Amino acid sequence: MPSLGKIARRTFLIGSAAIAGGVAFGVYAAQRPFANPNLDDLPKGSASFNPWVIIDSDKITLIATHADKGQGIFSAQAAMIAEELDVDLDQVEISFGVPDKAYYNRAAIDVMAGFPMYDNSPTAETVRGFLGGIVKLALPLMATGGSSAVPDSYDKLRQAGATARETLKLAASQQSGVPVEQLKTERGAVILPDGSEIAYTALAGAAAGITPMADIPLRDPKQWRILGKPMERADMVEKSTGTLTYGIDFRTEGMLHATIKVNPRQGGAMVGFDASEAEGMPGVKKIVEITGGVAVIADNTWRAIQAAEAIEFDWGEAPYPAEQDAHWELLSNTFTDAHLNAEARVEGDVEAAEGEEVVGEYRSPYIAHAPLEPLNATILVGENRVDIWTGHQIQQYVEQFVAEITGVDQENVHLHNMFIGGSFGHRLEFDFVKQAAEIANQMRGTPIQMTYSREEDFAHDFPRHITMGRGVAKVKDGKVTALDIQIAGQSVMRSQMGRMGMSLPGPDAQLHEGAWDAPNFNLPNLRVRSYRTEALAPVSSWRAVGAGPNVFIYETLLDEAIHKAGADPLAERIRLMGHEPSVKVLEAVGEMCSWTGPNIGEGRGRGVAYGFSFGVPVATIVEVTATDAGIKLDKAWVAADVGKVIDPVNLENLAQGGTIFGLGHAINCEITYADGMAEQTNYHDHEGMRLYQCPEIAFRPLEIGTKIRGFGEPPIPPSAPALGNAIFAATGQRIREMPFYKHIDFV
Amino acid sequence: MKFTVNGTEHEVSVEDDMPLLWVLRDELNITGPKYGCGIAQCGACTVMLDGQAVRSCQVTADELEGTEVTTIEGLGTPDALHAVQAAWVEHQVAQCGYCQSGQIMQAAALLDMNDDPSDEDIDQVMSGNLCRCGTYPRIRAAVKTAAKTLQEA
Ligand code: FES
Ligand code: FES
Numbered sequence: 001m002p003s004l005g006k007i008a009r010r011t012f013l014i015g016s017a018a019i020a021g022g023v024a025f026g027v028y029a030a031q032r033p034f035a036n037p038n039l040d041d042l043p044k045g046s047a048s049f050n051p052w053v054i055i056d057s058d059k060i061t062l063i064a065t066h067a068d069k070g071q072g073i074f075s076a077q078a079a080m081i082a083e084e085l086d087v088d089l090d091q092v093e094i095s096f097g098v099p100d101k102a103y104y105n106r107a108a109i110d111v112m113a114g115f116p117m118y119d120n121s122p123t124a125e126t127v128r129g130f131l132g133g134i135v136k137l138a139l140p141l142m143a144t145g146g147s148s149a150v151p152d153s154y155d156k157l158r159q160a161g162a163t164a165r166e167t168l169k170l171a172a173s174q175q176s177g178v179p180v181e182q183l184k185t186e187r188g189a190v191i192l193p194d195g196s197e198i199a200y201t202a203l204a205g206a207a208a209g210i211t212p213m214a215d216i217p218l219r220d221p222k223q224w225r226i227l228g229k230p231m232e233r234a235d236m237v238e239k240s241t242g243t244l245t246y247g248i249d250f251r252t253e254g255m256l257h258a259t260i261k262v263n264p265r266q267g268g269a270m271v272g273f274d275a276s277e278a279e280g281m282p283g284v285k286k287i288v289e290i291t292g293g294v295a296v297i298a299d300n301t302w303r304a305i306q307a308a309e310a311i312e313f314d315w316g317e318a319p320y321p322a323e324q325d326a327h328w329e330l331l332s333n334t335f336t337d338a339h340l341n342a343e344a345r346v347e348g349d350v351e352a353a354e355g356e357e358v359v360g361e362y363r364s365p366y367i368a369h370a371p372l373e374p375l376n377a378t379i380l381v382g383e384n385r386v387d388i389w390t391g392h393q394i395q396q397y398v399e400q401f402v403a404e405i406t407g408v409d410q411e412n413v414h415l416h417n418m419f420i421g422g423s424f425g426h427r428l429e430f431d432f433v434k435q436a437a438e439i440a441n442q443m444r445g446t447p448i449q450m451t452y453s454r455e456e457d458f459a460h461d462f463p464r465h466i467t468m469g470r471g472v473a474k475v476k477d478g479k480v481t482a483l484d485i486q487i488a489g490q491s492v493m494r495s496q497m498g499r500m501g502m503s504l505p506g507p508d509a510q511l512h513e514g515a516w517d518a519p520n521f522n523l524p525n526l527r528v529r530s531y532r533t534e535a536l537a538p539v540s541s542w543r544a545v546g547a548g549p550n551v552f553i554y555e556t557l558l559d560e561a562i563h564k565a566g567a568d569p570l571a572e573r574i575r576l577m578g579h580e581p582s583v584k585v586l587e588a589v590g591e592m593c594s595w596t597g598p599n600i601g602e603g604r605g606r607g608v609a610y611g612f613s614f615g616v617p618v619a620t621i622v623e624v625t626a627t628d629a630g631i632k633l634d635k636a637w638v639a640a641d642v643g644k645v646i647d648p649v650n651l652e653n654l655a656q657g658g659t660i661f662g663l664g665h666a667i668n669c670e671i672t673y674a675d676g677m678a679e680q681t682n683y684h685d686h687e688g689m690r691l692y693q694c695p696e697i698a699f700r701p702l703e704i705g706t707k708i709r710g711f712g713e714p715p716i717p718p719s720a721p722a723l724g725n726a727i728f729a730a731t732g733q734r735i736r737e738m739p740f741y742k743h744i745d746f747v
Numbered sequence: 748m749k750f751t752v753n754g755t756e757h758e759v760s761v762e763d764d765m766p767l768l769w770v771l772r773d774e775l776n777i778t779g780p781k782y783g784c785g786i787a788q789c790g791a792c793t794v795m796l797d798g799q800a801v802r803s804c805q806v807t808a809d810e811l812e813g814t815e816v817t818t819i820e821g822l823g824t825p826d827a828l829h830a831v832q833a834a835w836v837e838h839q840v841a842q843c844g845y846c847q848s849g850q851i852m853q854a855a856a857l858l859d860m861n862d863d864p865s866d867e868d869i870d871q872v873m874s875g876n877l878c879r880c881g882t883y884p885r886i887r888a889a890v891k892t893a894a895k896t897l898q899e900a
Contacts, residue, residue: 070843070880232839239844240835241828242779242819246845249778257773282762301782302769372783372791372845372879421781421845422879454784649839653885657842660881683788683877692870694883 034102034140038063047208049167051102052081052160055204060087060188063097066105066153067144067393068235069371069423071712072650075234077153079646083226084161084219086185087200089234096417099395104140106132107152110615112509116517117615118579120706144393145428145541147614147710150646154708155218162216171207172198221644230649235419247418248376248451250389255378255447256285258439259304261311262293262431264459265318265676266538270294272314278307287311290438295450297443305453318676320537327536327673328363331468334488334531341491341532342507344516348525353482355474358561362469363737364549365670368678368686369464369542373421374457375432379440380447381406386413387447390436391420393428397500401430405437424661425541429462430499455681462499463671463678464542465490467511469553473561474525480561480572482525485515487550490536499538508532514547514613514717515554521578537673543661544716547613551717552666552724555609556736559725569608569725570595570621577610581641581704582617586610588639588700589619598729603627604634607725611717615709617641620659620718622695622726630745631727633663633695638715643705651711655699658715664689666720666738667746693746750811752777753821763809767801768792770808771818779819779848783877790876793849793856794818800856819848822855830900831855834893842880850876854890862898864890 038048046056054061062085064077078094097103109131111117115124165185172190173180175198182193189197221228238244263270273294275287283303288295294311298304321327377390379402386408392398395415403410420427436450452460467489474482491508511530520526542548562572574586589595589608598606603626610619618640625632638655645651669686671678680686724735727744735743749758752775759774766785771777771794783791785804792803795817803816823829828836831854841847850873857864857872864872869890878886 070841070845072842232836233841235844236836236839236841237825237828239841239847240832240851241823241825242848243825244844245778246781248782251776251778300765300769300773302765302773305785370879371843372781372789372877373843374782420843422843424879451782454782454786653839653842653882656884657881660883661879664881682786683784684786687788687877688879689881689883690874690877691883691886692874694881697884 034100037098037100037102045205045208047204049164049207049212050160051100052157053085053164055200055207057201057204060092060200062092062094064094065097065103065142066149067391067417067420067427069391069393069420069427071149071654072233072647073144073149075231076150076646076650077157078234079226079231080153080157081161083224084158085165087188091188094234099142099399099415101140101396103142105143105148105152108143108146108148110151111146111148114509116519118519118612142395147713150710151708158218159216162218163213166213166216167210168200168203168207170210170213171203175203175206227646231647233650244419246373246421247378247390248373248421250378250418250449252378252380252447255449256297256299256443257301257304258295258297258448258450259301259308259453259456260290260293260295260435260450261308261313261456262290262460263315264678265315266460266462267319268676269316270313271316274312278310281307281310286443288439288442290435295435295439297439297448301451320535320676322676323674324672327466328468330533330535331466331488334533335470335486336531339488339531339533341511341530343527343529344512345526345528347523347527348482350472350482350484350525350527353474353525355476355481356564358473358475358557358564360471360557360560360736362471362553362556364467364552365738366463366466366537366539366672367542367665367669368458368461368671368680369424369426370458370461370683370686371422371424371426374452374454375426376449376451377433377436378447378449379436381408381440381444384408384412388413388415388433389418390415390433391418391427392433393423397430398433401434402437405434406441424543426461428496428541431460454683458681458686459678461678462495462538462540464548465492465539466536467549467553469549471553471557473557475561475565478565478567480523480558480565480567480576483523483557483561484527485554485557486529486531487512487515487553488531488533489549490539491532491534492539492541492545494534495539496541510546512550513545514550514611517612518554519579519582519612520576523576544613544713547611547717548662548720551609551611551613552720552738555611555718555721556724559607559609559721559728560734563728569598573608573610579617581702582610582612584702584704585617585619585639585641588702589621589637592637592639592698592700593621593623593635595621598725603730605726605729605731607722607727607729609718609722609725611714613714613717615705615707616711616714618714618718620722622663622719622722624723624726624730626730627747630747631730632747633693633723636663636695636697636719636722638697639700639702640711640714641702641704642709642711644703644708645701648701651701652699654711655715656697658713659697659719660689660694662716662719663723664693666723667693667740670739748808748812750813751815753817759808761808763807765808766804767794767806767808767811767816768803770811771803777818777820781845781848783846788877789846790849790853791846793852793876795852795856798859800853819852822852829855830896831858831889831893834889834896837892838885838889840882840885840889842882846876846878850878850886854886854893857890858894858897862894864894
């Protein structure tokens with residue numbers, strides 16, 4: 001029998017089957033902490049109390065391992081440590097640290113535990129705890145995704161700060177003879193009763209000899225100095241002065257630049273190529289084959305791209321339907337028992353329920369991630385060591401894949417994680433890293449920076465999956481009485497994990513996420529079924545993953561039903577909602593905009609939508625005006641319950657940005673395939689939102705829930721249906737397909 | 748050809764059609780201007796050429812002789828922020844930040860021409876700069892703050 005570790009690495013042990021199988025292991029092993037990786041080569045006189053705090057005689061370093069792709073977690077992690085350590089952020093250096101299992105993400109698994117995130121019952125918590133144990137033993141991955149970085153960090157980083165502080169106090173007590181109880185700490189120093197100070201840096205040597213304290217009680221949030229208050233993000237000055245080094249800006253002695261071309265029919269073969277013209281072009285050093293394509297190595301990125309353009313290719317067929325229409329047709333034939341992914345939710349009896357019917361079919365297209373920094377990685381393959389400079393959300397896998405390609409032991413493969421110029425899920429993929437490794441492996445001794453052209457980035461993106469929804473709602477006596485929703489889509493998780501060499505047994509929860517867990521406890525009849533196909537284009541997690549398309553389907557159908565019932569869209573949603581925090585966010589958003597109903601005269605309309613994803617209930621109201629030139633977005637209001645606010649300013653930025661991201665793509669973006677290739681090649685035909693289209697956006701965070709939540713993704717799902725519902729209110733036109741521009745003009 | 752970047756004269760010999768963006772980034776290692784699209788769609792590469800905001804991916808080397816280029820690095824520094832940069836920090840505009848060099852250069856150019864831009868002016872001038880993270884509401888606010896600072900200076 002393979003070991004548990006092996007099973008879990010190869011088949012993600014997530015979902016019902018694995019739990020029912022009852023894998024047993026010692027609680028002790030699951031609770032024992034991993035060794036502190038900083039101790040491996042810590043210089044004498046330095047102290048590292050836990051994996052997150054290092055102090056030596058001249059500086060304090062805080063380790064912030066979650067990847068930062070713009071969400072601000074770099075700064076937030078440091079702030080959590082600093083709060084308890086009693087240092088200010090201007091006194092410390094913050095580092096992404098080194099990939100190590102000590103930094104594994106405990107919280108990312110919660111969303112996959114098979115229980116709605118609002119379910120805090122003992123059973124749900126036991127399963128989450130159990131899964132957390134499995135993750136730690138079998139798959140202790142550093143990973144940033146699923147809006148999990150804040151929940152993962154919140155307790156453990158504050159604890160890291162507290163244990164370091166108390167250990168430093170102990171060292172100060174031993175040195176000064178003053179009892180610990182009489183010592184205080186402030187701004188990176190221990191304060192003695194006579195007012196004199198011993199800097200932490202001066203205590204590093206002494207503290208290094210003390211076994212770090214454990215289980216220090218955390219401070220009441222009422223005592224917080226840093227957390228919960230507006231902060232200046234640690235990366236803000238650098239990002240405003242062009243001095244931050246993103247992966248693409250990394251420079252090192254002797255480095256050459258490279259770019260690649262692989263089959264734009266994703267996963268198709270390269271039958272042949274002719275690089276004779278490219279070989280003689282200025283600056284070209286070498287042209288090499290890589291998996292599925294070719295790389296040009298040159299002394300300048302632009303020269304590499306020019307030469308790559310001059311290569312003639314003979315590309316093989318795509319392993320999926322060549323034309324977009326066939327994708328939709330295939331999807332429309334997927335609503336069958338043979339393709340059933342899950343009957344995810346059944347309340348009451350939707351078929352027997354009485355009432356007038358409302359029927360709709362909904363579509364959500366493929367969309368590209370297209371973060372502004374194109375994918376890139378710099379790799380130096382040396383004698384018995386490999387260095388990688390790139391930004392990635394799953395760090396250890398980067399090292400593992402590069403080790404496999406170069407044949408260098410994984411322990412000698414070192415990823416230096418970099419700031420990322422946007423991801424939206426793009427930096428969960430590994431192809432760009434593997435390609436850079438294949439190139440660097442053929443150029444041993446020379447650092448190679450591989451950069452995608454924007455066109456390659458579009459052609460080789462694994463986009464958001466397409467989704468089709470079919471719904472039947474019933475209404476009676478002015479109320480919605482039943483929702484019956486079927487969702488068909490490409491399995492994102494199978495597609496994505498397949499590229500990582502893992503298989504996913506059982507259903508893919510992303511195909512009903514955001515619909516099956518809608519907390520409409522007062523709706524007597526609700527059924528959500530999902531259907532799965534794997535025969536379409538390869539796809540990947542796109543910010544909010546399944547909840548994006550699914551909440552659009554759910555909330556548009558619900559809005560149609562409410563309209564048919566003649567009820568108020570906000571009041572009826574509140575009536576159906578049995579979940580207290582969700583009721584509160586709906587009430588809050590209504591209060592913020594002084595809601596008086598969907599029609600507010602003069603061609604103006606308001607739409608409301610609610611979305612539950614990654615544990616966060618969010619309610620959004622959008623206001624539009626129907627003008628002669630088209631729909632104009634005037635305002636949006638967003639309320640969400642995040643449990644606890646870490647930085648109100650950054651949270652507002654994420655609320656605005658997420659709403660804009662949701663709205664912009666709903667209006668403007670799709671990827672379509674022709675001849676097996678994505679037709680959209682650059683931002684001119686897939687731009688998201690631009691400033692002139694952007695409405696004013698007001699945000700109100702609530703702190704009701706008992707758990708702290710991440711907010712990178714939750715603002716996305718309700719934004720698109722809120723806009724669609726607003727357009728209906730303003731014009732009477734119901735739009736059931738994204739992107740909306742195909743059905744109505746926008747200013 | 749010879750040209751000046753942030754007050755320093757440089758001499759480079761490259762193909763006539765190499766875009767300024769790549770001269771800056773890969774020949775001179777000035778990496779503040781970013782590559783986003785290469786086709787004048789995103790504005791991440793925006794710099795000032797003889798005082799005018801331009802997309803550096805669209806200006807070619809043969810147009811550079813004798814010109815003066817200012818990149819984000821030449822606008823202000825962490826220790827001496829330009830008014831626009833200070834406003835960007837005050838409003839905590841950046842998310843991933845990758846577009847912000849270009850946004851800031853565009854905003855600085857706008858305020859050079861018009862120290863009291865209306866909402867419409869801002870919409871018009873700043874809409875060529877794409878922000879995939881959606882920082883537009885903060886960009887609007889920061890441009891107004893910077894305008895005020897510059898008016899008072
Ligand atoms: S890189 Fe020049 S406009 Fe996008
Ligand atoms: S801040 Fe990320 S693209 Fe603008």
